[in-house]
Amino acid sequence: MRFIDSTNFERLLKKLSGEGELFVPVLDEDSQKNHFERVEAFPLPEGTNFEGFRAVETLKGFAQLVRSMVARYPTEGMDEMDVEALIPTFVIVGAKACDVRAMQLVDKVQVEGEFTDPFYKARRDKMILIASDCTEAGETCFCNLLGSNPWPENGFDLSISKVDGGYLVETGSDRGKTIVEENSELFTDLREGQEKSRDEVRMKVLAGLKATNKKYPSGEKVTEPLREALSDPLWQDEAARCLECGACTNICPTCYCFLLFDQKDESGEGFKRIMSWDSCQVTGYARMAGMGNPRPRLSDRMKHRLYHKYDYLVLSHGEIFCTGCGRCIDACSASIDMREVFSRVAK
Amino acid sequence: MNNPYYPIDTVLEDVITETPTIKTFCLKPVRPVRFKSGQFMQLTVPGVGEAPFTPSSDPNIAEKMEITILKTGKVTDALHELGPGAKLGLRGPFGKGYPLEKLEGKEVVVVGGGVGLAPMRSLLYGLFDDPSKYKRISIKFGAREPAELCFRGQYNEWVNLSENIDLTTTIDVPHPEWDGKVGLVTTLLDDLDINITDSYALSCGPEIMLKFVTLKLLEVGYKPPQIYLSMNRKMSCGMGKCGRCNVGHYYLCVDGPDMCYDKIKHVPNVFG
Numbered sequence A: 001m002r003f004i005d006s007t008n009f010e011r012l013l014k015k016l017s018g019e020g021e022l023f024v025p026v027l028d029e030d031s032q033k034n035h036f037e038r039v040e041a042f043p044l045p046e047g048t049n050f051e052g053f054r055a056v057e058t059l060k061g062f063a064q065l066v067r068s069m070v071a072r073y074p075t076e077g078m079d080e081m082d083v084e085a086l087i088p089t090f091v092i093v094g095a096k097a098c099d100v101r102a103m104q105l106v107d108k109v110q111v112e113g114e115f116t117d118p119f120y121k122a123r124r125d126k127m128i129l130i131a132s133d134c135t136e137a138g139e140t141c142f143c144n145l146l147g148s149n150p151w152p153e154n155g156f157d158l159s160i161s162k163v164d165g166g167y168l169v170e171t172g173s174d175r176g177k178t179i180v181e182e183n184s185e186l187f188t189d190l191r192e193g194q195e196k197s198r199d200e201v202r203m204k205v206l207a208g209l210k211a212t213n214k215k216y217p218s219g220e221k222v223t224e225p226l227r228e229a230l231s232d233p234l235w236q237d238e239a240a241r242c243l244e245c246g247a248c249t250n251i252c253p254t255c256y257c258f259l260l261f262d263q264k265d266e267s268g269e270g271f272k273r274i275m276s277w278d279s280c281q282v283t284g285y286a287r288m289a290g291m292g293n294p295r296p297r298l299s300d301r302m303k304h305r306l307y308h309k310y311d312y313l314v315l316s317h318g319e320i321f322c323t324g325c326g327r328c329i330d331a332c333s334a335s336i337d338m339r340e341v342f343s344r345v346a347k
Numbered sequence B: 001m002n003n004p005y006y007p008i009d010t011v012l013e014d015v016i017t018e019t020p021t022i023k024t025f026c027l028k029p030v031r032p033v034r035f036k037s038g039q040f041m042q043l044t045v046p047g048v049g050e051a052p053f054t055p056s057s058d059p060n061i062a063e064k065m066e067i068t069i070l071k072t073g074k075v076t077d078a079l080h081e082l083g084p085g086a087k088l089g090l091r092g093p094f095g096k097g098y099p100l101e102k103l104e105g106k107e108v109v110v111v112g113g114g115v116g117l118a119p120m121r122s123l124l125y126g127l128f129d130d131p132s133k134y135k136r137i138s139i140k141f142g143a144r145e146p147a148e149l150c151f152r153g154q155y156n157e158w159v160n161l162s163e164n165i166d167l168t169t170t171i172d173v174p175h176p177e178w179d180g181k182v183g184l185v186t187t188l189l190d191d192l193d194i195n196i197t198d199s200y201a202l203s204c205g206p207e208i209m210l211k212f213v214t215l216k217l218l219e220v221g222y223k224p225p226q227i228y229l230s231m232n233r234k235m236s237c238g239m240g241k242c243g244r245c246n247v248g249h250y251y252l253c254v255d256g257p258d259m260c261y262d263k264i265k266h267v268p269n270v271f272g
């Protein structure tokens, strides 16, 4: 671990911005929330904030665009299409533990297995991630219930923790090590007490999370009762409030579902195949020719979302696909809180 | 680059009208596509879209492929308008295909209805490779009316291949040109002369048919592990990435589309 003072950290970012598009969290005064912003020029934008908790935006939008072209027709040249060359490097600074973890989960679907999504993989490979500790937790944060800590433990290139005058920097990949080595003049050794002061903040944030989420069941205690609750009336109850807007799936860092559709291109002769985010909460999502629909009721679809994350993906990919970031709770106009639902399930 | 969203250029060589609403499309992809019977393809009609279909042709032939398709919506309507020479695209094959190894030495009952006969034909071609590997191949086909029984011209050829192959058919309601059995395809399962404990049953057809075939099979003594169903869910990517085709925790496009009933019997709305 090394120390970097705030001025040198900005120098480091300026240097890294030469590698690709640089994004940092900027605090919005009104909402007191962080939003990722692209840095076009230095100094860093006013309000740049590597502290606090996760930004409103997830990282998934960097790896899987809301809409993108994945093929075109006529197909000449597609075989040789150099995806790497098409995709820029992103440097993302200040991503929190829950979001870094979410990308590791989505990687299991989009990269691992018999087929790889080459576009997703290229964007992930070209994502330089500088994660940072949470110095406070939001009201809806519940990463602790998923067995995680509010500081990044792996899945990053570099990770920074705020201490007096600057940051403690940990490396998490070869790329991260190279960045530190190549810029060694910007770093110094740790001073006494710096690690301890980092740990004090970490423990304080964790204690706060535990207090906020005391009354809710931990993620591992949810999967089994869910399997028993398939026909519980609680689903109709909860779904009665849902507005079917799909905000929860759009804002979720691990919701990776998409739709492919073909669009005539500008020339009118060929077409482009577009990949677009999709939401399992809308009626048409699973509807088939002949109008058959395996999840016709809203309660079926709400159930599907939670089962997919807390049961199905545990069976198919070995992990709960929720990191406790709490965005779905913030985003829900009907105030549906996953933690409350799970309290009912696991009662 | 290996881009799984990119379709292989394919030429439509011929179109065979099977029934008033079903046609077989004979395709030639620019490079051979090897598939196992029961695996499916995503077929692109340029500018219209893609839809999943299971080839109905012999899995031993990779240079050409036949797909038998019911006209039922956007992509399939557009396909039915096309003639020889049209340019299409293919992605795949996807999915696991039929568990042929499991069927060896068994009495195999194949139950198909409507356009479900199409994927069943590629299963049959797989079995016909060496019929002696199976104790029995008993084919039960049903359709609404005689004109809707796909591949009727081939039935004789099939049963003549080997002693242990038999085929019976039924239509849903009486028809002036039909002197065979009348009733839903499940009626063909009424007096089965099969040693059920030594048998597997495989079925493909509309969801409602799958449901009643399954209930019937259970009633006559099949256990859930002996029943394989070609399930249907909306699909997009075909390879477990778009999240669309769940049946319980399975992705049909990866773990199916033919699923052992034992694995999915607890899923709510399993038959849609």
Ligand SMILES: Cc1cc2nc3c(=O)[nH]c(=O)nc-3n(C[C@H](O)[C@H](O)[C@H](O)COP(=O)(O)OP(=O)(O)OC[C@H]3O[C@@H](n4cnc5c(N)ncnc54)[C@H](O)[C@@H]3O)c2cc1C
Pocket: A287, A288, A289, A290, B040, B049, B050, B051, B052, B053, B054, B055, B067, B068, B069, B070, B071, B072, B073, B074, B075, B076, B077, B115, B118, B119, B231, B232, B233, B234, B235, B236, B257
């Ligand atoms: C594994 C598998 C194998 C199949 N094999 C055959 C076959 O051999 N012959 C045949 O006639 N039909 C088959 N089907 C059904 C066929 O895919 C649908 O009839 C077809 O998608 C309808 O497309 P459409 O555009 O005409 O209909 P629309 O209702 O206009 O559908 C629009 C789009 O939704 C999707 N979609 C709609 N219905 C389905 C569905 N049931 N399954 C998957 N995606 C759907 C497709 O992308 C389609 O283009 C199969 C389905 C699956 C899942």
Ligand code: SF4
Pocket: A053, A054, A096, A097, A098, A099, A134, A136, A137, A138, A141, A142, A143, A144, A149, A150, A151, A209, A323, A324, A325, A326
């Ligand atoms: S869920 Fe945990 S890691 Fe994520 S922002 Fe909140 S406190 Fe930080």
Ligand code: FES
Pocket: B234, B235, B236, B237, B238, B239, B240, B241, B242, B243, B244, B245, B246, B251, B252, B253, B254
């Ligand atoms: S079709 Fe995309 S996951 Fe099955």
